[in-house]
Amino acid sequence: MDEMVQAALLFWIPALALVVGTGTALSSRSQSIKLLSKIIALTGFLFVLLSPMTVPESPSSAAGHLLGSIIGPCALLITGIYLLAFSGNVEVGKLSSTDRKIGSASTFFGLIWLEGMHWWTWTPMLNGEVNPYWLVFWPTFLILSTGLSSGAAFALRYLGDSRENESNFMLIISLLTFSLTVLGMMLDGPNISSEIFRNHFWLAASDIFGIGIGVGLSILVFAMVIWIYESSLPPVNILDEPSKQELAQAASIIANHIGGEQE
Secondary structure (H helix, E strand, O other): OOHHHHHHHHHHHHHHHHHHHHHHHHHOOOHHHHHHHHHHHHHHHHHHHOHHHHOOOOOOHHHHHHHHHHHHHHHHHHHHHHHHHHOOOOOOOOOOHHHHHHHHHHHHHHHHHHHHHHHOOOOOEEOOEEOHHHHHHHHHHHHHHHHHHHHHHHHHHHOOOOOHHHHHHHHHHHHHHHHHHHHHHHOOOOOOOHHHHHHHHHHHHHHHHHHHHHHHHHHHHHHHHHHHHHHHOOOOOOOOOOOHHHHHHHHHHHHHOOOHHHO
């Protein structure tokens, strides 16, 4: 079978099935369609994970290799953040203190696992080289983690109510990821040098900055279109004040429909 056809059948079509199935499962109201969409999404996800074995010659298999490498630590991080968020100062559905401890441990071990992929020998390696998508994912993860956690810490402290503990935790996460970023730019890892990390860090930062500028400009253009459209509309007609005859007629109608003490 041709390599392009094989990559399309064993990677790109399953990846498309994953996206379409997930979107349909989240948006459909029919339970049968939701179930079928979940099965399609799960099947596509498994094919993408197996792509390093099914289509090893295709460069696209690096995406499946990275996904399989980070699914464990990311699952720990998502679980930990969820448990921490809903075991804090929430009014409805508050989890227990045990769940909070489990969430803290999950978040800690998830970060340690990801750190091991940079500083130890757990780096995702594909065909004897560092997975190129890992070099994109890791700096982007650090930048977003630092920015989002610091923003969440500010929002919890100054906009939230009695959320000082959660704010301090998010601030610690922000400082930790920022420190890891600085260390990665200064020190070499066993598989990734500081120079390579710096290059991909600035590339990731420029991508995020460009996305932010693009989103901001799109919102600005959308707001300008709405403002221009509303400015072009004719002014709203203002009704004249009611006359004495109209007021008397309204008072008569109201009096006829009010029973007073009889009701």
